[in-house]
Amino acid sequence: MSGDGSVTVRDLSVRFGRGSQAVHAVRGVSFSVAPGESFGLVGESGSGKSTVLRVLAGLNQDWQGTATISGLDVASGDRRLPRIAQMVFQDPYASLHPRHTVDRTLAEPLAIHGIGDASRRVEQALMAVGLGPGFRFRYPNQLSGGQRQRVAIARALMLEPSVLLLDEPTSALDVSVQAEILNLLHRLRRERGLTMLLVSHNLAVIAHMCDRLAVMNRGAIVEEMAVAALRRGEPREAYTRQLLLASLGYDRAVAASMVSYD
Amino acid sequence: MSGVVGWRARLLSDTPASGREAALGRLYRGWLQFKANRLALVGLVIVLGLVVVALLAPWLVTHDPYRQNLAQRLLPPGAMGHLLGTDEFGRDILSRVIIGARVTLYIVALVALIAAPIGLIVGTAAGYLGGAVDAVLMRLTDVFLAFPSLILALAFVAALGPGIENAVIAIALTSWPPYARIARAETLTVRKSDFIAAAQIQGAGTARILFRHVMPLCISSLTVRVTLDMAGIILTAAGLGFLGLGAQPPMAEWGAMVSAGRRYILDQWWVATIPGLAIFVVSLAFNLLGDGLRDVLDPRQAR
Numbered sequence: 282m283s284g285d286g287s288v289t290v291r292d293l294s295v296r297f298g299r300g301s302q303a304v305h306a307v308r309g310v311s312f313s314v315a316p317g318e319s320f321g322l323v324g325e326s327g328s329g330k331s332t333v334l335r336v337l338a339g340l341n342q343d344w345q346g347t348a349t350i351s352g353l354d355v356a357s358g359d360r361r362l363p364r365i366a367q368m369v370f371q372d373p374y375a376s377l378h379p380r381h382t383v384d385r386t387l388a389e390p391l392a393i394h395g396i397g398d399a400s401r402r403v404e405q406a407l408m409a410v411g412l413g414p415g416f417r418f419r420y421p422n423q424l425s426g427g428q429r430q431r432v433a434i435a436r437a438l439m440l441e442p443s444v445l446l447l448d449e450p451t452s453a454l455d456v457s458v459q460a461e462i463l464n465l466l467h468r469l470r471r472e473r474g475l476t477m478l479l480v481s482h483n484l485a486v487i488a489h490m491c492d493r494l495a496v497m498n499r500g501a502i503v504e505e506m507a508v509a510a511l512r513r514g515e516p517r518e519a520y521t522r523q524l525l526l527a528s529l530g531y532d533r534a535v536a537a538s539m540v541s542y543d
Numbered sequence: 544m545s546g547v548v549g550w551r552a553r554l555l556s557d558t559p560a561s562g563r564e565a566a567l568g569r570l571y572r573g574w575l576q577f578k579a580n581r582l583a584l585v586g587l588v589i590v591l592g593l594v595v596v597a598l599l600a601p602w603l604v605t606h607d608p609y610r611q612n613l614a615q616r617l618l619p620p621g622a623m624g625h626l627l628g629t630d631e632f633g634r635d636i637l638s639r640v641i642i643g644a645r646v647t648l649y650i651v652a653l654v655a656l657i658a659a660p661i662g663l664i665v666g667t668a669a670g671y672l673g674g675a676v677d678a679v680l681m682r683l684t685d686v687f688l689a690f691p692s693l694i695l696a697l698a699f700v701a702a703l704g705p706g707i708e709n710a711v712i713a714i715a716l717t718s719w720p721p722y723a724r725i726a727r728a729e730t731l732t733v734r735k736s737d738f739i740a741a742a743q744i745q746g747a748g749t750a751r752i753l754f755r756h757v758m759p760l761c762i763s764s765l766t767v768r769v770t771l772d773m774a775g776i777i778l779t780a781a782g783l784g785f786l787g788l789g790a791q792p793p794m795a796e797w798g799a800m801v802s803a804g805r806r807y808i809l810d811q812w813w814v815a816t817i818p819g820l821a822i823f824v825v826s827l828a829f830n831l832l833g834d835g836l837r838d839v840l841d842p843r844q845a846r
Contacts, residue, residue: 338744363746376737380759382565389755390745415558418565423557436741 285351286365286443286476288314288337293346295332295500306332307344308500316443319470319477321487321508323524324497330480331371333497334446337478338368350444364394366444367437372453373429377421383407383432384417390439406435410465427458434465438473445470447479451486463489484528488512496521498542573839583835589828597644606635608642608795617811628813631803636813639795640821646796647825650711650780651773657715659769662722667757669723670730672749681727684720692717693779700788707796710789714779718772725768729761763840771833774826781822797822 295307307329314320322330335341337348337355339362348355350366370376377386387403396402404414410431421429430450437445450466451459463486470477481487487494488508495505496518504518516522520542526535555572559565577583596603605626612633620628627637669680687695692714699713733739734757742756781798783789790796792803797818804815 338740340740340743360746363744366744368741368744370737370741372737376741378738378742378756382562384562384565389742389747393745393747393751418559418562419557420565420569433741440745 286316286474287349287351288320288366288444288476288478289347289349290333290337291347293333293336293344293348295329295336295341295344306500307336309346310497310500310502312495312502312505314476314478316476317474318493319479319491321491321494322478322480322497323482323484323487323494325482325524328497329500330497331448334368334448334478334480337366338446363390363442364440365442366446367440367442368446368448369430369433369437369450371449373426373433374421374453376433377429379421382418382420383412383424386432387436387439390436394440396440402439406439409438409469410435425458426454427461430454430458430462431465434462434469438469441473443474444476444478447477449481450479452481452483459486466490484511484525496524577835577839580835580838582831583838586828586831586833586835589824590832593644593648593825593828596641597648600641600645603641604635604638606638608634608638609793610634617807617814619811620813627817628811630800630814631807636800636817639800640797640818643795643797643800643818643821646707646790646794647777647780647822650707650714651776653711654715654718654776655769655773657711658719659722659765661715662719662724663726663758663761663765665719666723666726666728667730667753667761670727671734671753671757673734677727680723684723687717687720688724690717692775693782696779696783697786697788700783705788705791707790707794710780710783713783714776717779718776721772722765722768725764726758726761729764730757733757733760767833767837767840770829770836773829773833777822777826777829 290313291311293307293310294305297304297306310329310333312320322333324330332341336344337350339355339358344356350362353359353362353365355362381389384403387406388399391397391399391402403417407414407417412428412431412435416424416428416432421432424432434450445466447466451462454462466477467490469475477490479487479490488511491508493505493507494511496503496516498520504516504521506516506521510516511525514525516525519540523539523542526532527539529535551571553559553564554568556564556568559568577587605624612629614633615623615625615629616631616633618625618629618633620626622628625635625637627635627640630636630639665680665684669677669684690698695717696710696713699716700709703709703712739752739756742752747756780789781796781801784796784798785802787799787802790799792799800818801815801822804811804818807814
């Protein structure tokens with residue numbers, strides 16, 4: 282375990298493109314996540330929630346503001362960052378190298394950081410995500426979506442990070458598999474004391490996984506609250522109430538009453 | 544029998560016991576798919592035949608391919624123990640075609656070994672790094688692509704001097720740009736993918752990502768293209784030989800043999816036709832093999 286696992290974001294702004302074509306994807310977002318806490322970012326498509334996550338993962342280099350993980354500046358590209366924060370992607374069909382076996386995918390982060398004892402660690406990681414040793418030398422095309430996502434989670438855990446960045450980890454999966462993956466993440470968080478930053482458009486997933494959440498719309502945080510308050514149905518903002526209604530499933534009357542908050 | 548069933552079951556197993564077994568299983572599935580294509584199999588057999596003939600050439604020849612015998616010049620096929628006749632110096636054509644297989648294979652292999660890695664490295668670096676690196680490398684590629692390859696090879700050979708090594712260098716220098724283009728196109732489709740992003744988050748350096756993550760994905764389409772280009776390489780080499788800029792006499796090179804037989808084409812047709820047929824058959828075989836490989840390795844373009 283490396284670092285204390287806190288995450289702080291202050292006045293984060295991200296723009297894509299230049300001049301009149303520029304899109305202000307994230308506008309002055311601030312939040313902080315305590316070590317061991319599970320924090321959710323909710324919002325509809327295009328609200329900028331995934332962009333925040335990609336900035337924290339170091340995948341987006343062009344941004345303003347401050348972002349730190351375990352006190353390390355994300356912008357510095359510190360070599361310790363990969364061992365503190367890792368990410369799980371939305372689409373398990375795109376996040377595994379098609380020509381690498383599960384074994385090679387899991388051993389790669391160890392090789393990069395010169396960590397020995399790869400064989401035993403790979404086996405342990407597979408066990409931890411509920412996959413038997415029979416999966417070790419398969420290629421991704423021999424795995425189901427849920428199995429792929431388990432491998433992706435195992436890969437994120439290979440470097441024993443203290444922060445896990447989750448980008449809609451279940452939205453590409455079947456409903457039945459979604460619950461399995463959420464339970465797996467729940468268990469891993471409890472066992473390893475992981476800090477989790479979960480991005481989702483699904484309030485039910487956030488309510489299941491997180492302690493606190495922030496609602497994003499049009500690149501800004503609309504409201505921040507505890508999940509307990511969400512459960513009691515006490516959102517302050519009209520936008521959050523609408524998102525809550527939408528997450529209960531499709532209803533003709535609800536759909537007709539939807540207002541645009543653009 | 545149970546032994547055969549045993550290894551097939553292991554190769555096709557969903558739970559390979561090691562990385563090597565997984566890779567072999569993948570190869571075996573590809574082979575099963577390749578096997579279904581009859582024409583590709585014909586191509587493979589001819590290419591393997593060429594390799595065997597080239598390896599065993601000194602033991603297969605019936606006569607010394609370089610020994611001249613002016614008393615027996617321009618004999619027709621079948622005469623005096625010369626199965627395919629003799630050329631203008633009385634040398635056995637069959638023996639010269641067999642020895643010529645070595646030269647052809649040498650050229651093809653060397654060109655592939657030089658041009659494919661250059662194209663792969665230039666293309667993946669340009670595609671992955673983008674920006675100025677991409678602009679410089681691709682404009683350089685464009686310069687090479689702007690010339691017809693035989694003309695450029697001619698210019699190189701003219702500058703370097705005739706000979707088989709210089710012909711190889713000239714052909715290699717003119718044949719890497721298409722490989723760079725293919726490798727760059729493949730790289731552009733994967734550089735933004737999540738599995739490359741995952742490698743970046745893990746802290747992998749640029750060289751590691753290029754060699755271990757990007758290049759393995761470019762190799763299959765490149766293999767197909769190189770195989771299909773082999774026919775062109777053979778023809779270019781033969782063309783240089785025909786023009787007297789490739790292999791030098793008395794070396795038995797198919798293109799040079801056609802060139803030498805050209806003067807007798809009306810009266811002694813076999814002198815030029817037989818090495819020409821050899822070029823034709825081997826080029827066709829590489830094309831069939833390449834088509835078959837494409838069906839297996841590049842499912843997007845298949846059928």
